[in-house]
Amino acid sequence: xxxxxxxxxxxxxxxxxxxxxxxxxxxxxxxxxxxxxxxxxxxxxxxxxxxxxxxxxxxxxxxxxxxxxxxxxxxxxxxxxxxxxxxxxxxxxxxxxxxxxxxxxxxxxxxxxxxxxxxxxxxxxxxxxxxxxxxxxxxxxxxxxxxxxxxxxxxxxxxxxxxxxxxxxxxxx
Numbered sequence: 516x517x518x519x520x521x522x523x524x525x526x527x528x529x530x531x532x533x534x535x536x537x538x539x540x541x542x543x544x545x546x547x548x549x550x551x552x553x554x555x556x557x558x559x560x561x562x563x564x565x566x567x568x569x570x571x572x573x574x575x576x577x578x579x580x581x582x583x584x585x586x587x588x589x590x591x592x593x594x595x596x597x598x599x600x601x602x603x604x605x606x607x608x609x610x611x612x613x614x615x616x617x618x619x620x621x622x623x624x625x626x627x628x629x630x631x632x633x634x635x636x637x638x639x640x641x642x643x644x645x646x647x648x649x650x651x652x653x654x655x656x657x658x659x660x661x662x663x664x665x666x667x668x669x670x671x672x673x674x675x676x677x678x679x680x681x682x683x684x685x686x687x688x
Contacts, residue, residue: 516637518688521568521626523587523604529564529628535637536561536568536628537688538594538655544617547650553685554617556624557593557655558645560638564628567591570600597655598624617654627688637684644681647674 521536522528540554561567570587587600597612606626608618631637642659646652652659660668 516629516631516684516687518627518629521606521628523570523600523606529568530630531563531565532630533560533562533632533634534564534628534630535559535634535641536564536626537641537685538598538653539625539627539688540618540622541625542622549649551649553688555645555653555685556597557653558638558641559593559656560634562634564630568594568626568628593655593657612655625688629684629687637680640677640680641684643668643677644679647678648681 518537519529536559537555538557538559540556542554543550543552544554545551559567569590571590572587587604589595589598597609599607599609601607606624608620608622608624610620612618613620639660642652642656643665646660646662646665650662
């Protein structure tokens, strides 16, 4: 699986194809079990990557989120609330996701995507592997498999396969 860099200035990136995407910090962050060396913040899937990761100028959001009128934003529920695109088209944490946490105002965020028809299967494997390695979902994923579900779902073989798949995929980002 080949990952490409998402770029807010290239409207042809990504194509309108199915795939997975990962938002990361590219620096070590603490998680429940151990530190995540890649700083993975979000794992997602879509049958249409272009639609899911599109950026547009939205009006009216400034009332609740203090975004300037006509500012560039994702049309994606989780990413809209946690990220901003600065004037240089660089992906940054939204000011409400900074405070005293792991993200700093100067941090650059990275969004990687890969085209695959097995997008649902790979997202599930990535979320399973992430939970097994770090004891939690990525911080911006607000829903996903629970530890109880994973425990009941996975045999020892599937457990090892999920971790192996996670490592193989994330080693490419």
